[in-house]
Amino acid sequence: MQFTINGTVHEADIDVRTSLLDLLREHLGLTGSKKGCDHGQCGACTVLVNGRRINSCLTLAVMHQDDEITTIEGIGTPDELAPLQAAFVKHDGFQCGYCTPGQICSATGMLDEVKKGWPSHVSEALDGQVDLTDTEISERMSGNLCRCSAYPNIVAAIREAAGLAPVEHEVVGEDA
């Protein structure tokens, strides 16, 4: 089978039981996508398939012949960070880092959904431009769990990458 991942065509001879996540991690060495629950409950495995975010543990690899798949490795590299990745570092949008690739892929897809005007559960209206408030970001990112609980920092990072004004309740201390 053929898969286009991060712009490169990969061929793999795989078991029909192999999830897209295990294809990436175990067959192609793309271990940036993480397995946290293997049941679509934590979001650590989030990747983009044809531009839309998806839990890669909940879909079989054989369903993705010729799909365009983007993983964290395709979002940006250590030498060339994507704006979201740089913002996650700056705002400390993680601690252990295990949910982070999923958060970043999810945020990438989420910002595109907002751009297209897709409403969420907390949107005021079903059509028109979405006002990307913190509440909107939190609602739309709730499929990505973070047990270290860096949530406020993740929201701050997404705000920055989305070009919004920074929030003012971050690092505070007598000497900070």
Add this chain to the structure above:
Amino acid sequence: MADYRMDADHPGVAATRGVQNVLGKPLDRIDGVAKVTGTAPYGYERRVEGDIAYGFAITAPAAKGAVRNIDTDAARALPGVIDIIVDDPRIARQAAAFAPAATGNDRIDHWDQVIGVAVAETFEAARAAARAVVVDIAVEEGRYDTLAGRNDASPPPKDSRLQDRTIGDFDGAMADGEITLDQSYSTPNHVHAAMEPHASIARWDDGALTVWSSLQILSNARNILAQAFDLPHDKVRVISPYIGGGFGGKGGIGPETVLAVIAAQKLGRPVKIAMTRQQLFHNVYRRTDTHQRLRLAADAEGRLTALGHDSLLSQGPDGGFMEPVALGSLGLYGAPARRFTHRVVTLDMVMAGAVRAPGEAVGMLALESAMDEMAEKVGLDPIEFRKRNEPEVDPTTGKPFSSRRFIECLETGAERFGWDRREATPGMRREGEWLIGMGVAGAFRINLLVTGKARVQLMPDGTATVETDMTDIGTGTYTVTAQVAGEALGLPVEQVKVALGDTAFPPGSGSGGSFGAAATASSVALACEDIVAELAKRMDADPADMTLKDGHAIAGNRRVPFSELVGSAPIEGLGTIEQGRNAETYSQAAYGAQFAEVAVNAVTGEVRVRRMLGVFDAGRILNYKTAHSQAIGGMIWGIGYALHEDAVLDKRTGQFVNHDLGEYHIPAHADVPPLDVLFLEEPDLHANPVGVKGLGELSISGAGAAVTNAIYNACGVRVRDFPLTLDKIIADLPPV
């Protein structure tokens, strides 16, 4: 060799006198780029030499009974299967904390117990094979109800941190108290739920074992493996440079570690295994459920005359660890008559063990709820009530505090949070269908110091390297270690290379008990003392008269780059910190105050946390950015303990019915409001040479109680059984 035992305060280390100006600064994590690009390899992801095979744990579908037969025929017949191992006597029944877990699969003593491993050429084949194994168990009736077993409960184990303790005439003080409170609170079983499931790769090379895994305390992991496999320590190497969260659950070795080692030995190939999320719930020690009784007595002015905290807990059949629930109650508030007891009921369940802030995380939920209830009874603001009960010395031991800014945390927080806008009477503030309330709670976490060792080398090119088997479980160890060494040696952090998480390096403290930063910062600072002394010698100067900055030594009129001073061989320092008499001389703890504002829906009982503030006295802050992250992380765990987390035990079968992340609810993005954090920084030099106090566990302490006290203030409903789900609140809501 710079070794120091904390028998007295250290005269002072270069790391706290430096002029590089990096210590404490909110620098980005030095491992951050690797984490945001997915290039940091976690346990299961290491590419090791050899033809790796996949393992999958075989587990038992019962909680108690004798294993009559394990039929592996169907499993062995599946394509890609290499072996089904169920006959190795070393198979461990669950994760190990500080000693190997019980072995043997002839009997089942907890639900989903590990009984063997399926090994195959692919993950899919191993999983199918494990599920094709048919286990025949003569199921026996088990004990799954802590309260039902209370009459058979045992006193604290002999090696437990807390033994029964009564000071003064407790019963008399309760009987004579002008105002008294006697309430029971309960907390359910909790799990760590680190995002990275336990995973290990094992490989044998000529009788030597290497394990790549995801573990917090590597020297402990090595000890356990050496014991379990009867190996000398130098034949065991454990490597864990990146760990996807631990929270106590990866303190020893995982249930899969032993299986990987057994399979790799038998097959002569490296084997890797990850536990499934579901398996973790039953094979990694949990936090026990707690049933706590709080008794308080006070005089008419609100001064406590008695404080009692009695806890009923559970533990698995092999015993061991006891959750020290009353830890926070020992030292936080004065009261001449005091009583602390713990009783443990044996259940046929996975062991109970350490989860973030064992003791305070759940004990402070009850203590701080009781203090809130008592404040109302004595007619005082909850902050004023706490201030009236501030002791001058540790009220249980009589020892002086090493440092304590508890009242300052409360007062500073009250001003910053706008506490004066709180209505004293519940249910007075309403916005539409939402009732709004504010709550406060104290935070307390004992401060620990354990032995830690680190090697620092100043290299011929003028850069430095630090090596220790200390781990970074997300706590920021890489970064703060570079900051300590950079400050001591006068180097920007970019010029300090930090290597962690490998038992080939000097043994650090590991991560746990919030002792990691103190032990690591101190051992690195001490190692740097050796290097500073040697540099001074080479500069022909007294260390006190020499300045190190930007890779140069400056003394007299000379400014010499390190590359000229070092020569061809690195200058090496080895630092060891050990706990000493200061632990006995002083009562050591970190303190804080937690504030929460919540909205309770007057119709449905739904709770939304609207904002929180944590003010923390955690000694010197090594990095304001990573410290802030630890603080908000703990506060959000507090939200989870207040509102969500509950491993629901089926008392008929002994299994957690909600054993996955879809049903065991932890806070998600939408549950978390803006969080404000303030550190009242004050180095505690009685605690360790750098003056750090533990932070990661302090921040969870009291956070949940601040939320539930706010719920009471919002709507007048007091729920004493955690978590406060809306079904428990709605029953007592005032009529709409």
